Every structure is written in structure tokens, then in C-alpha cells.
Amino acid sequence: MAKVTIDNQTFEFEGQQGLLQFCLDNGVDLPHFCYHPAMSAPANCRQCLVEVGTPQRDRATGEVNLDDDGNPVIQFMPKLQTSCSMQMSDGMVVKTHRSSELVKRAQKDTLEFLLINHPLDCPICDQAGHCPLQNQAYKHGPEGSRFEFEKVHKPKHIDLGPRVVLDGERCINCTRCVRFTREVSKSDQLTIIERGVKNYPMTPPGVDFDEPYSMNVIDICPVGALTSKEHRFQARIWEMSKTPSISTVGAKGSNCYYWVKDNQIMKVTPRTNMDVNEFWLADEERLEYTKFNDDRPEGPTVEGADVSWELAWKAAADCLEGVDGSRVLFLGSAWATVEDNYLLTKLAKHVGAPAPMYLPHRKAGHGDEWLRTDDRTPNAQGCELMGMQHGVIGELKAKLNSGEYDVVYIMEDDPVASAMCTVNELKNVKVVLHYYNSTNQTLAAADVALPAAMAVETVGTYVNMDGHAQRLRPAKAIAGVNRTLSMEIGKCRADRHGTPFDRWYNESNLVNCQPGWVSLPEIAAGLGLELSYKGPRQIMDEVSESNPSFKGATYSAMGELGVRLETTGITA
């Protein structure tokens, strides 16, 4: 196998590989700005310079020359090479800043050049704290600048498009954003204009940077030049906790991080998963986070009156007590997790009702074969695999109006908004509703209304359109749950920084809701059905054992990146 020696350490490799990516994969940290694994390497930031040597060969025979000790003579290239654009070859010897003073000096000087015209406005820059330029200047850069003159000025706070703001002065012209629009999203909306010290990325006249993936350039920007119009100046990076989870906007199940401050979602950024969304996230997935913060319910109600959770669960059980099972409509939800839908299925079975259905939420023509999908829900595939049928709106409406149902049990959906029925049509039946937002239109008809935890507050599993089962992790706390006792809940800022006496600590914005895996067993208990699980982890263990579609989809197997279910007949 081919060998490469990096800082006196020998690695084996196969095939054609870029040197920088190989170093990063093998734990050799090399500073870089313009290189991105998903895009071409233009080698224009000059930050990843290394010394590269190859074995010297005899010109006549082509044999490798050996020194007195029998080791190959290494001939170093006369100048430093950019590792991002360097392909590795057998016997190559590389010296990085860890073993070469020359490389160290080159990185320091490059940074001094990059910082000549870069405004040092880190205290007011949104990128501060997670800025590659800032980090690398601390790590590899000079202590100060020898440039004592006025910096070059460029246009600032320009709205490139409806969602992205550019600060031209902060730009170091790595061209990542331009290459993103050229090579990844293929919208060709950005270019570098002007030349020399005056250049910066821009749209050509008459063009708006409005493609549906525009906000990805904010993440790949290695400085604070491109910022989100939505998130600008809203929170510093160190004030937020980030939780790896799944986007809830489409059936692609893009992996993302939810950033939380004071129990409110502040922004959503992509999380790398090469099997699902690679490095990217659609703009709609980043912007649809206000639903987690706004219009959230304040505790359960029965017939419109605020009650305790115990009374509400009792009331819900009473609705189902003693009714003819075939006259109960159970509606699961493609927004609810696999676990919650599973529990609902068990409850329906216990009552003697047909298997729950779920309402499809599709918007034809919205999908683009990439990350945006026609399906506007994250877990339709999970419902299908669970054996739940997708309800046909017209049929359900007809059945409801012909009086076939006595009870409609709705989990985390909104049939009125889906035009399945009107509030008036639900007047004659008992309605139990688990709901996310107080804007839920079915709420007016609900006899028992149980606020449900949303995807950012619960633990569970979603299955995306390709059959990739992935875990949801709670990003924010809900009222009445001690975070440290619930082992699935990740540490949030409050846990890390604050005691209740700390000024960081904040108990505001705690929503009084319960996840389905808490509510459903309580209701089932009222009907004599024992659904005592220790938590969603145990529920999923049972699902993966009992349902062949979910074989192997346990929490430990899914981890952060999920598992691809080996199921046939998966439809998008």
C-alpha cells in the first residue's frame, strides 16, 4: 500500500487523495480557509502551505536513489505547496507547521496579510467565537500587525438577498460562497467583483441572492462577512447550547443543530451527515423555527378550562372509556415520533379501534430532488412502516359527517387546517387533541386538549423518505421536567453555565407540555392498559424487535447519524 510520511509519522493510503483532506481525516490539524471538502480547491487563501518532498529518482534508470543508510533520498519542492490542491503520491514526505519552522513562518505571514484589511470588529461580529480566522489568528498568527495605515474600505451591510447580509470589509475572498453557488447549488448567483484589495463577493446587477439554499454560504463563510438577516445580532455563539437533532420541515430528515438560548430556539444550522444532507440545509429548514417558540400552549385544558395534567389525562381516558372501538377515529401524525405513534397504535388496539391513520401534508411541486421535498412532514415514512395508513381527506370527512365516529383522537395534527373537517362538524363527537401551538384550528372543537412536546423538546425517532431512521434529541427544556434526571436530554447552556443563582440561569420560556410518551401511557393506564416503559429508548427497543421494518433501529445503533432501514418498497 502507498505510504506518506507526515511530520515523521507514516500513514498508509489508497487511491487518489488530497493531502489536506487526508491530514484532517487523520488528526493532523492544518489551518485552512478556502478549502471545503464538497467543493473544488482553488488554493487561494494560502493558509494550508506545507513542505512537500518526493523520493528522488535516477534519471537514467528511474530507480529511487538511496542514501548511505539505504533510505530514499527525498527531494523537497523548492517552494511551499498548498496541501489542499496537492495529490498524495507514494513515498511523499510532508512537513507541516509541527515540524517545519518555514511552514510555521509562512502561516504566520499569510495570516498577517489576511488581517491587513480585515476590520478588527470581533466584539460586534456575529462570527466571533466560532470564526476560523479568529481561531487561526490566535493559534498560528502573529501577535500584532505591522500595518499602520488606514485599511481599505469596502461596502458594508449589503442585503445580498432576502436572507443573507454581506459585510464586504470582513471578506477574505476565499470564494467558498461563490463556489457554493457554482458547484453545489448551481444557481450561479454570486461572483467576486473588482480586483486586488477592492474585491468582494457580489451578485451581478439585477440579480438577487434568493436561491432556496442561500443561507448555506453563512455557515461556510470562514469569517463574519456573510451573516443571516434573521439571526444577526440576536445571540452570541457562547450564549447558546447546540443540540444535534433532525429538521422537521421536510421528509428528507436533514440533520441539524438547534441552537438554544433561554429555552428558545435561536437558529438552526446543518449537521454533517453524508448519508442524508451532506453539509447542507435548505433555507426553509433554517427559518421555520419560530413555531417552536411562539404561540405555545400553557398547560392542558378540558372543555376550555385549565386543569392539572392528572385531570386532563383522566378526562381523555374517560372519552375512550366504554365506547365502541370501531366508532373511534385515531389519527396519528407524521410530525409525531415513531415511538409516540407506536404507543397510539397500542392504545387504539386496546380500545378495539382500527389502526390509527395519519394525515398527509404534501405540497406538490415543492420538492427539488435535493433537500426540499413535496412532503412537508418529517416522519411519514415512519408512519407507513408502522403500518399506519395515510388518511384520504375526503373519505374521512364523509365518514365523520355520516356519523360513523363517536370519538376522534388526534395526536399532534390539525384536521381543521388540513380541511378534513370544520370545527362545527366536530361538535357532535368527542375530540381529544394533542397539539403543538395555540394556533391549532382544531383546538376550538377539542374536548380535551393536551399540549404536546415538539420535536425540539422530546426524545424520539424519525424515519426519512429514504428509510433512514434518526434520533431526535431535546434541545430545550419543558416545564416540570428536571433535566438532569432525564438522561436523554442533552446539556443546555443553563446546565453548563448556571446554577439557579447564576445570572446566566433562566427559567423563562418553559412550555407546559408533555411528550406523547408521557401522556399516552397515563391515558392508557386510565383504560387499564399497562404501557410502562422507562422511556423512548425502551419503546424503540421494543419496536425494533417486534416490527421487522425497524430491525436494528435501536438508540445505540442510530447514534448521531442514524441507520438505514433495510426495508423494501419504500416510497418517497
Add this chain to the structure above:
Amino acid sequence: MADFIKHPIVDLPDRKPDPVVPADQLHFSDEEKKEIQTWISRYPTADGAVMRALWLAQEKFSFLPPEVIQLVADEVGIPYSNAYGVATFYTQYFKEKKGKYVLDVCTCFSCQLCGGFDMLHYLEEKLDVHKGETTQDGVFTVQEAECLGACGSAPMLQITNGTYVHNLTREKIDALVDALREDKMPAFTSVTLPQDEDEMGGNRRTDVSSTETYQAGPVSETIR
């Protein structure tokens, strides 16, 4: 006032400019299209031809407003943003309307030492414009240029991306301006080197009639 408030604000180029070239004139003739296709066929990818095509468009429309750049991009078959980036990179592509004659006075090192700025300022005063501006009658645009590669005959200027005028003096500028007002372009002038005097009868270039001999450059008045 605090220093940071006084910082100059750099204006963004107009992002939604009104078209200047009427729609019925905004097209290439069949010959021009054919020519562009020949250039494209010379390169492995189409974008190699963009510079020649932009040049052709500039000669046709006299400058390159966005709609012309769009036209070129469509004709060459590359993204508009790409062509726009190229057009803004090069200073010799005119992105806004210039005078009939663009006078690029070199003020780079050699010319600067030999009086490049003297010549530029003289021209500015004579035509009553600042550098970068066009005279009221639309005949002249005066610009400051970086090195044009004629240091031997400094100070010098270039007329509309073309003819060079060497060994500038105030008298020469007066004569040049008068000649250009009558649309008399100065002929291409070959500047001979000292050694040519002996070896080649004073003219290295046999294909040009107009020659000028190398002379020790003047010294800038401002640095003397």
C-alpha cells in the same frame, strides 16, 4: 467626532440599474456571433472566449452596461455572474460610459519619478476635470493608470486602450488634445533603444514609419 464615524463610506455599485442600450440594438450580428463561436472552439471550455467576446461587445457598444454583459454571457454560454466578475476585474473593460477618448496617464513608479503626476495634473487642469471624470462635451475622460509597460519612455499615456504617447511634455499634451479634438489619432510610434542608434539605423521596427528616440527622462517637478 470619533474617528470611526468619519470613515469613508464606500458605495455599492447600482444593483438595479436601468438598461442603457435599447432592446432593439441589444444583439450581436451574425458575423459577430460566428466570430465568437470561432473563439469558443479554440478553448477546451467555452469560458475561455469570454474576454474576447467582452472586448468585441465593448467595441460595438462603446462600454459594458450589465445588459451587454448578460448578452455576452448568453452568447458565450457561461453564467451571467461569471462574465460580470471578469468584466469588473479588468480596468480596460469600461463598466460606465466614458468619453470618446480615454486618456490613461501612467502614474506608476517610473512615470511618477519622471513626472507622471505633473502630466496628470496638467491634463486635469487643462480639461477642467478630475481623474476618472469625463469632460462636459463628452470627448475626453482622464484616468490614472498603473504601469503600462513603457517605463523607458516615461512619462507616457495611452489613448482609449490603444495608442501610446511617449515622453510626455506639456507641449505634447497641448498638441495631442488639439489633434484629438479634430479626431486626428496620433500614429503608432516605435520607441528606439540607445543601442539601436548604432546597430539598426535608429529603428528596430521596420514596419513603422513613426519613431521616437529614447531620451533621458525628465525628473518630476514635485519631487525635485
